[in-house]
Amino acid sequence: MSEAVLRTRLRNGLEVRLKEIHTAPLISSWVWYRVGARNEVPGITGISHWVEHMQFKGTPLFPTGTLDRAISREGGTWNAFTWMDWTAYFETMPQDRIELALRVEADRMQNSLFDPAEVESERSVIISEREGSENEPTFRLSEEVHAAAFRVHPYHHMTIGDMADLHTISRDDLYGHYKRHYLPGNAVLAVAGNFKTSTMLRRVRELFGSIPSGPIPEYSNRPEPEQPGERRVTVEGPGQTSFLELAYQGPEATHEDFVPMAVLDSALTGASNLNLFGGGISNKTSRLYKKLVEGELAASVVGGLAATVHPYLYSIMVTVRPESSPEKVLTALDEEIERMLDKAVTVEEVARAIKQAKALFAYASESITNQGFWLGYSEMFADYAWFETYLDRLSKVTPDQVLEVARKRLVPTKRVVGVYRPNGTAAAA
Amino acid sequence: MGQLPRLDIKTLPGPETILRRELGNGITFLARENFSSPSVVVSGYLRAGSLQEEPDMAGLASMTAASLMRGTQKRKFGQIYESIESIGARLNFSASKHSISFSAKALAEDLGVLLDLLHEVLLTPTFPKAQVDRLRAEMLTGLGIRDQETSARADLAFNELIYKGHPYAIPTEGTKGTVAQLTATNVRSFHRKYFRPAGMVICIVGGVKARKAANAVSTRFSSWKANGKAPDLSVPSVKPPRGLKRVRVGLEGKSQADLVMGTAGPSRSDPDFLLAALANNILGRFGMFGRIGDVVREQAGLAYYAYSTLAGGDGPGPWQVVAGVNPSNLEQAIELIRGELTKIIKEPPDEDELGDNKANFIGRLPLQLESNEGVAGAIVNAERHSLGIDYFQKYPDLVARVTRDEILRVAQRFIDPDNLAIASAGPPVAGGKPAGRKPGKKKGAGRRPKARGSKT
Numbered sequence: 001m002s003e004a005v006l007r008t009r010l011r012n013g014l015e016v017r018l019k020e021i022h023t024a025p026l027i028s029s030w031v032w033y034r035v036g037a038r039n040e041v042p043g044i045t046g047i048s049h050w051v052e053h054m055q056f057k058g059t060p061l062f063p064t065g066t067l068d069r070a071i072s073r074e075g076g077t078w079n080a081f082t083w084m085d086w087t088a089y090f091e092t093m094p095q096d097r098i099e100l101a102l103r104v105e106a107d108r109m110q111n112s113l114f115d116p117a118e119v120e121s122e123r124s125v126i127i128s129e130r131e132g133s134e135n136e137p138t139f140r141l142s143e144e145v146h147a148a149a150f151r152v153h154p155y156h157h158m159t160i161g162d163m164a165d166l167h168t169i170s171r172d173d174l175y176g177h178y179k180r181h182y183l184p185g186n187a188v189l190a191v192a193g194n195f196k197t198s199t200m201l202r203r204v205r206e207l208f209g210s211i212p213s214g215p216i217p218e219y220s221n222r223p224e225p226e227q228p229g230e231r232r233v234t235v236e237g238p239g240q241t242s243f244l245e246l247a248y249q250g251p252e253a254t255h256e257d258f259v260p261m262a263v264l265d266s267a268l269t270g271a272s273n274l275n276l277f278g279g280g281i282s283n284k285t286s287r288l289y290k291k292l293v294e295g296e297l298a299a300s301v302v303g304g305l306a307a308t309v310h311p312y313l314y315s316i317m318v319t320v321r322p323e324s325s326p327e328k329v330l331t332a333l334d335e336e337i338e339r340m341l342d343k344a345v346t347v348e349e350v351a352r353a354i355k356q357a358k359a360l361f362a363y364a365s366e367s368i369t370n371q372g373f374w375l376g377y378s379e380m381f382a383d384y385a386w387f388e389t390y391l392d393r394l395s396k397v398t399p400d401q402v403l404e405v406a407r408k409r410l411v412p413t414k415r416v417v418g419v420y421r422p423n424g425t426a427a428a429a
Numbered sequence: 430m431g432q433l434p435r436l437d438i439k440t441l442p443g444p445e446t447i448l449r450r451e452l453g454n455g456i457t458f459l460a461r462e463n464f465s466s467p468s469v470v471v472s473g474y475l476r477a478g479s480l481q482e483e484p485d486m487a488g489l490a491s492m493t494a495a496s497l498m499r500g501t502q503k504r505k506f507g508q509i510y511e512s513i514e515s516i517g518a519r520l521n522f523s524a525s526k527h528s529i530s531f532s533a534k535a536l537a538e539d540l541g542v543l544l545d546l547l548h549e550v551l552l553t554p555t556f557p558k559a560q561v562d563r564l565r566a567e568m569l570t571g572l573g574i575r576d577q578e579t580s581a582r583a584d585l586a587f588n589e590l591i592y593k594g595h596p597y598a599i600p601t602e603g604t605k606g607t608v609a610q611l612t613a614t615n616v617r618s619f620h621r622k623y624f625r626p627a628g629m630v631i632c633i634v635g636g637v638k639a640r641k642a643a644n645a646v647s648t649r650f651s652s653w654k655a656n657g658k659a660p661d662l663s664v665p666s667v668k669p670p671r672g673l674k675r676v677r678v679g680l681e682g683k684s685q686a687d688l689v690m691g692t693a694g695p696s697r698s699d700p701d702f703l704l705a706a707l708a709n710n711i712l713g714r715f716g717m718f719g720r721i722g723d724v725v726r727e728q729a730g731l732a733y734y735a736y737s738t739l740a741g742g743d744g745p746g747p748w749q750v751v752a753g754v755n756p757s758n759l760e761q762a763i764e765l766i767r768g769e770l771t772k773i774i775k776e777p778p779d780e781d782e783l784g785d786n787k788a789n790f791i792g793r794l795p796l797q798l799e800s801n802e803g804v805a806g807a808i809v810n811a812e813r814h815s816l817g818i819d820y821f822q823k824y825p826d827l828v829a830r831v832t833r834d835e836i837l838r839v840a841q842r843f844i845d846p847d848n849l850a851i852a853s854a855g856p857p858v859a860g861g862k863p864a865g866r867k868p869g870k871k872k873g874a875g876r877r878p879k880a881r882g883s884k885t
Binding site (some may be wrong): 023024025026056064065068069071072073074075076077092094097120121122123124125126127128131132134135137140236238239240241266270271279280281282283284285290293294296298299300319321322323355356357359360362363365366367368398423 | 431434437438465466467506507510511513514515516517518519521534535536563566567569570571573574575576577578579613680681682683684685715717723726727728729730731732733734738753754755758785788789792793794795798800801829
């Protein structure tokens with residue numbers, strides 16, 4: 001799956017991963033911090049994502065606005081993402097321009113300004129981002145399903161944060177969060193592309209090696225207790241369409257159940273695309289598509305398994321046809337789950353899951369940006385070997401293992417059933 | 430002004446690396462090899478589209494495109510999808526005003542499977558009634574969702590304002606009213622009348638030999654009988670709006686308002702298109718969404734997204750500014766955007782700003798052409814708009830030659846801040862008069878929202 005990867009650690013604790021790829025005149029640089037929504041408590045939900053926004057608001061060396069201009073001028077692209085376990089920043093640049101990206105990341109690891117006026121301006125941008133999400137019924141539903149699935153664990157809240165906190169988080173809260181978590185020892189620098197490893201490593205040492213290390217914040221986990229019974233939530237809102245979301249307790253990425261679960265997901269709802277970039281494939285031969293969509297109860301069904309640090313969710317989202325109902329869909333869906341628990345998937349279904357995963361990983365390998373993504377992303381919940389050995393591990397999965405994991409995980413008492421029910425509001429004329 | 434990036438022209442797609450052939454029945458074949466990739470992409474289009482629908486059958490071209498994979502003379506729906514999903518491949522069709530497009534991807538070893546299927550579904554679809562009925566119900570569900578989306582509703586309202594009486598006013602995917610009437614018979618008839626090889630383009634990029642790919646296409650498609658010339662799918666020009674034409678669509682229960690404002694822009698083949706694309710980049714794309722992003726998002730903090738987009742395409746597609754704002758900030762956002770539209774027609778960009786944007790246009794080529802999809806899309810686009818297969822090699826010079834006065838001229842030709850369509854959709858405004866027609870997942874959160882693309 002990959003060429004040689006250099007793995008090293010600087011004295012200040014920064015983990016470095018370098019991978020030479022000589023297929024295009026590009027280099028993609030990623031910095032991953034081990035901080036996300038799981039590091040937040042009520043009162044500061046959404047703060048990791050907001051800090052990510054502030055990282056684009058300037059340092060003394062690169063005042064606000066100058067970087068957007070500089071990166072674009074060089075023909076590069078950059079962006080950042082925050083999720084439950086991590087915050088990531090990337091730049092993909094023409095190979096001879098990567099210096100700018102490295103300098104920027106080294107600089108904003110320690111020198112971001114968090115100017116109070118910029119904080120206030122960004123507050124309304126982030127509130128606007130949340131309001132845009134609130135316009136989507138599936139966001140509203142998923143938010144409630146998460147809250148029901150995680151009573152104790154911080155996966156409880158969405159990455160964007162609760163509106164109440166977005167109104168009250170202060171500049172000092174943000175700056176404190178930044179200073180606590182943005183440390184070389186809490187980060188991974190991953191660079192992939194057309195460079196010579198020894199030259200790149202030298203430059204990385206020069207730019208990042210002198211950044212002072214600091215105490216790595218301790219993460220005190222609050223594990224979610226065993227769920228004592230099925231939980232149901234209903235969200236009412238505008239629209240004409242009902243949605244049904246089922247969330248089962250899923251394994252963390254390093255759990256032995258994860259790979260058999262990926263095969264189960266492939267058979268039930270179609271292969272999940274674990275890549276950040278690039279499209280997936282259709283799921284019209286999956287069991288739930290056949291049952292629900294060909295059965296004319298639903299317009300679509302998608303499933304999702306995500307690689308996370310702590311046990312997360314295996315979720316299934318169904319768009320219900322207007323003449324059907326969430327209740328009818330749930331009955332049919334449960335019949336199909338029952339079949340999954342009754343008898344092992346076929347050898348053909350396992351073979352298909354493997355081939356689909358192989359194809360999706362092959363497609364992913366074509367993009368330098370995606371290669372850089374995997375180099376760091378995999379370190380957030382496991383290590384790069386997790387990615388490198390994934391297909392091997394997948395190809396060893398047996399139908400019996402899938403049956404075992406289904407019986408363990410697809411249990412009604414360990415799930416949340418969420419329904420979005422339209423209140424029939426029509427567009428005001 | 431700094432120096433512009435210098436690209437190695439030989440690395441860009443051009444006559445040396447693109448194989449182009451015309452089959453006797455009017456199909457144009459294009460290919461470019463990329464053996465560093467394990468995959469292959471097949472993309473292209475037929476000259477048939479929603480312009481050929483009757484207005485009361487809006488959505489028929491889309492339904493026909495979506496129905497192609499629902500059954501053929503040889504195979505049923507389940508067998509068709511089994512053949513591609515079992516190998517991790519994909520094949521999708523979509524309709525637009527001027528074309529039916531296809532895009533497919535597979536491991537390079539499976540090119541034959543893709544081409545067999547492409548041929549089979551284009552030439553021998555059966556459109557089984559039960560399948561088309563099911564698809565219609567799915568489309569109606571989709572339209573029900575669309576009708577509650579603020580961004581889609583603002584866009585639809587914008588098109589009605591700008592393209593009143595023009596075919597572009599009609600949504601390609603139709604409305605609940607029109608789609609509900611469509612039948613398998615309509616779909617079969619549309620396919621029989623309009624699907625023909627003349628004008629079809631098929632492009633293959635990836636880890637396969639170009640000549641081998643050419644033979645694979647020729648073997649399968651050269652016997653498709655010509656059945657006449659490619660149709661004329663040209664559209665009338667559009668008169669600019671007079672005054673500020675305003676529509677507000679009220680949607681109960683929404684938090685955010687979406688705003689779409691602008692006018693009709695140039696087609697891709699308009700000689701001014703490249704200038705307009707550069708002007709658009711300055712206006713609402715460069716860096717964090719250009720001047721508009723700077724004023725509306727970065728300075729005023731009014732929106733998560735505020736950017737401009739230029740459609741290009743086969744006709745006078747829209748030149749729009751799009752923003753998502755809190756309803757109480759809507760009027761302020763409109764005025765700030767109008768201010769930027771005024772600025773861009775009053776004075777040319779300075780040398781630094783123009784230089785930055787030129788550098789961006791040239792420097793980003795390697796990134797845009799990194800993937801097989803990117804290369805195939807660019808080659809198909811060049812063929813479609815008669816830009817020539819040496820277009821990408823000429824492109825850096827074309828960009829470098831653009832002057833400040835040309836940017837001013839093209840902005841003045843298309844943009845008039847006092848004559849615009851302004852459509853918004855969001856929560857009904859208290860005391861206001863919401864107006865408008867009544868038709869029928871991302872990972873985590875991030876700094877930069879996904880903007881709709883603008884072509885260069």
